[in-house]
Amino acid sequence: MANLSASNHVARVLSTASQVAGVEAESRIAASWRRCVVNHKLDPARRGPPQTLTEAEIRHVAEPMEELIQVAVPELEDLARLLRDSGYCVNLADPNATMLVSRLPEGDYARMFLEWKIYTGSNFAETFEGTNGLGTALAEQRPIIVHGDEHFREQWHMFTCAVSPLFDHAGRLAGAVNISSCRSDLGRGAHELALAVTTDATRRIERSFFRRRYRASWIATLPGSDGQGMLAYDDDRRVVGACRSARAAFGLTDAMISDGIDLSRLIQLDERAAPSSEERVALRRADGSPWGHGRVAPPLRARSPRPPPAPSRDKPAGRFDGLHRLAGHDPVLIKGVKRLMTVGNLDLPILLHGETGAGKDVFARAIHAASNRAANNYVALNCAAMPESLIDAELFGYEAGAFTGARREGSKGLIVQASGGTLFLDEIGDMPLALQTRLLRVLENREVWPLGALKPVPVDIRLISATHRDLAAMAEDGSFRADLYYRLRGMEVRLPALRERADKREVIAQIADEEAPHYRIAPDAWAQLMAYPFPGNMRQLRHVLRLAGCTAEGGVIGEADLDLPVGGRAAVADHDAAERAMVVDALRASGGRVTEAAKALKLSRATLYRKIKALKIGLDG
Numbered sequence: 001m002a003n004l005s006a007s008n009h010v011a012r013v014l015s016t017a018s019q020v021a022g023v024e025a026e027s028r029i030a031a032s033w034r035r036c037v038v039n040h041k042l043d044p045a046r047r048g049p050p051q052t053l054t055e056a057e058i059r060h061v062a063e064p065m066e067e068l069i070q071v072a073v074p075e076l077e078d079l080a081r082l083l084r085d086s087g088y089c090v091n092l093a094d095p096n097a098t099m100l101v102s103r104l105p106e107g108d109y110a111r112m113f114l115e116w117k118i119y120t121g122s123n124f125a126e127t128f129e130g131t132n133g134l135g136t137a138l139a140e141q142r143p144i145i146v147h148g149d150e151h152f153r154e155q156w157h158m159f160t161c162a163v164s165p166l167f168d169h170a171g172r173l174a175g176a177v178n179i180s181s182c183r184s185d186l187g188r189g190a191h192e193l194a195l196a197v198t199t200d201a202t203r204r205i206e207r208s209f210f211r212r213r214y215r216a217s218w219i220a221t222l223p224g225s226d227g228q229g230m231l232a233y234d235d236d237r238r239v240v241g242a243c244r245s246a247r248a249a250f251g252l253t254d255a256m257i258s259d260g261i262d263l264s265r266l267i268q269l270d271e272r273a274a275p276s277s278e279e280r281v282a283l284r285r286a287d288g289s290p291w292g293h294g295r296v297a298p299p300l301r302a303r304s305p306r307p308p309p310a311p312s313r314d315k316p317a318g319r320f321d322g323l324h325r326l327a328g329h330d331p332v333l334i335k336g337v338k339r340l341m342t343v344g345n346l347d348l349p350i351l352l353h354g355e356t357g358a359g360k361d362v363f364a365r366a367i368h369a370a371s372n373r374a375a376n377n378y379v380a381l382n383c384a385a386m387p388e389s390l391i392d393a394e395l396f397g398y399e400a401g402a403f404t405g406a407r408r409e410g411s412k413g414l415i416v417q418a419s420g421g422t423l424f425l426d427e428i429g430d431m432p433l434a435l436q437t438r439l440l441r442v443l444e445n446r447e448v449w450p451l452g453a454l455k456p457v458p459v460d461i462r463l464i465s466a467t468h469r470d471l472a473a474m475a476e477d478g479s480f481r482a483d484l485y486y487r488l489r490g491m492e493v494r495l496p497a498l499r500e501r502a503d504k505r506e507v508i509a510q511i512a513d514e515e516a517p518h519y520r521i522a523p524d525a526w527a528q529l530m531a532y533p534f535p536g537n538m539r540q541l542r543h544v545l546r547l548a549g550c551t552a553e554g555g556v557i558g559e560a561d562l563d564l565p566v567g568g569r570a571a572v573a574d575h576d577a578a579e580r581a582m583v584v585d586a587l588r589a590s591g592g593r594v595t596e597a598a599k600a601l602k603l604s605r606a607t608l609y610r611k612i613k614a615l616k617i618g619l620d621g
C-alpha cells in the first residue's frame with residue numbers, strides 16, 4: 001500500500017514537472033516540483049535523512065548570524081510556547097536552509113522531529129531535499145505552506161511546514177523562521193493561522209534587528225498597517241539605512257543610501273518633531289501631502305542613560321541579552337541575572353521560584369540560551385500536568401515492551417533527549433515522591449535506568465526546575481525530599497510577581513508596544529493597569545493588551561478596552577482566591593468543560609488542569 005502510494009506520488013510529480021513551464025495560474029508547488037526535477041535533477045522516490053552538519057560546522061555557519069540569532073531567540077521562544085500545544089516545532093534557519101535554532105514541542109511530537117532529524121544542523125535546501133517549506137520559501141523569498149503530499153519526497157508527507165523568510169537590516173535574505181507539524185488532524189486553515197503568527201514574529205525580529213543595528217541613529221517608522229517600513233537617519237537628516245519594505249516603497253538602492261540621500265526627498269518631518277522618546281508623529285510625503293501617522297525614535301545614546309551590562313568573564317555579553325531583556329529595570333531580577341552571570345557556564349542546577357505567568361519558563365529558556373549548551377536541546381516537562389505513570393515513562397524512558405501499552409520501539413525518555421542540553425522541570429513541587437527518588441539518583445549518578453533496561457544510559461544534563469510552592473517548607477514537613485531540594489537549588493532565583501516589580505510601568509509599556517504597537521494607552525487605562533494586581537502576571541498582561549489592541553478604536557486603548565476580571569480589581573492580598581474565582585467562573589460558564597474553559601482563560605489545557613489541582617477545585621460540580 002505504502003509502495004503504491006509512493007509510486008503514485010512519484011508519477012504525479014514527474015507528470016507535473018514535464019508540463020510546459022510558465023502556464024498562468026501554475027501553482028507554486030508545481031513550479032517547485034519542476035525546478036527539482038528539471039534544474040536540480042532530484043529523484044522524488046529517494047529516501048533518507050537530510051544532510052546534517054557536525055557541531056563544528058554548525059558553529060562555523062552560525063557565527064556570522066550570532067547577532068541575528070540573539071535578537072531572534074526570545075521571539076522564537078514565545079512562538080514555540082504559543083504553538084507547542086499544537087505540536088509544532090520552531091526553527092530558525094540560515095539563508096542556505098540549515099537549521100540553527102530549534103525548539104521542539106513536548107512528548108510524542110518531539111520524538112517525531114528527533115527521529116526525522118528536523119533539528120539544529122539539518123539542511124533542507126530545495127536543491128537537495130526538493131520541495132519543502134524551508135527550502136522553497138528561501139528559494140522564492142516568499143512565505144509558504146507546504147502541506148503533506150505537496151512535499152517533493154514522499155517521506156515528508158506526514159509533515160506540514162509553514163515558513164516565513166527573514167530579511168536583515170539592509171533588506172537582504174538572512175534566513176527563515178520555520179514551523180513544522182506532524183499532526184494529521186490539523187487542516188490547512190489551522191496551518192494558515194499558524195503561518196500568520198509566524199510571519200508576525202518574523203517581522204518583529206526584523207524590526208528589533210533593524211533598531212539594534214541603527215541604535216546610534218534616528219529611526220522613522222513609516223505609516224501603514226504593518227508598521228514595517230523603517231528608515232534610519234543621522235542628525236543631519238541623511239538616510240543611513242532602510243529596511244526591505246522602505247527600500248521597495250521609495251525605490252532606494254545601496255548606492256543612494258551610501259551617498260547619504262536626504263530624508264526630505266523621501267518624507268517630510270515636522271520641524272518641531274524632536275521627540276525625547278519614541279513618539280507618534282504626523283508624516284508627510286516628499287511632495288508635502290499628508291501620509292498618516294508614523295513614529296520617530298531618537299538615537300539610543302539619548303534614549304538610554306543606562307550603562308551596558310558588564311561583560312561576563314567567560315562569555316560575550318550578548319549571550320545574556322535575553323536574560324537582561326526579561327529582567328528589565330527591576331532590581332530583584334537584575335540581581336538574579338547578575339548572580340546567574342557569575343555562574344556562567346557552570347552546570348549548576350537552578351531553581352526558579354515565582355507565581356504562575358511570572359516568566360519561569362521564558363527565564364529557563366533564556367538561561368539555556370545564555371549557556372554553552374544553547375546549540376543543544378532544551379527539553380521541558382510540566383510535572384503538574386501529567387499523571388505519575390506518564391511522568392515516569394516520559395522522563396526516564398523505557399525499553400521495548402516494558403509495559404502494556406508501551407510503544408513497540410520503546411522510548412528514550414526526556415532526560416536522555418536533554419543530554420548535552422538543558423532539562424526544565426516545571427512545577428517540580430508537584431512531582432510525586434517516588435519519582436523524586438528516581439530523579440535524585442539520576443542527578444547523583446549521572447545516568448538513567450529506563451524501565452526494563454539491562455544497563456544504565458549515561459547522561460549529561462543541566463537541570464533547571466521551577467515552582468510556585470514553598471519547597472523549603474515542603475522539605476521540612478516531608479512532602480518534598482529534602483536531599484533533592486538541596487540538589488535542585490544550586491542557585492535559587494526568585495521571579496517577582498508583576499505587581500511587585502519596581503519597573504511595572506516600563507514592563508506594561510514594553511508589552512503594549514509588542515502586543516498593540518499602533519495604540520496609545522489613555523491615562524484612565526494607565527491608571528487601571530497600574531492599580532490592577534495581575535494574578536496571572538505577564539501572561540495575563542499580554543493577553544489583556546493583545547485583546548485591547550483588537551477591540552480599541554481610534555488608535556487609543558481606554559479603560560473600557562481592558563478586560564480585567566472584576567475579582568482582581570481590589571488589591572489582592574489573597575492571590576490564590578482571585579485566581580480560584582477566575583478559574584471557577586470559567587468552568588461554570590463552560591458547564592465544566594475544561595477544554596472550553598482553558599480557551600476562555602487563554603491557557604493550555606495542561607496548565608488549567610494544574611491550576612485546578614493546585615487550587616483544589618472539584619470538577620464534580
Ligand SMILES: Nc1ncnc2c1ncn2[C@@H]1O[C@H](COP(=O)(O)OP(=O)(O)OP(=O)(O)O)[C@@H](O)[C@H]1O
Nearest residue numbers: 078326327355356357358359360361362363538539
Ligand atoms: N520578563 C518578561 N517580559 C515580557 N514577557 C514576559 C516576561 N516574562 C514572561 N513573559 C510572558 O508571559 C507569558 C508567561 O510566561 P511563562 O510561561 O514563562 O510563565 P510561567 O511562570 O512559566 O507560568 P506557569 O507557571 O503558569 O507555567 C509568556 O507569554 C511570556 O512570553
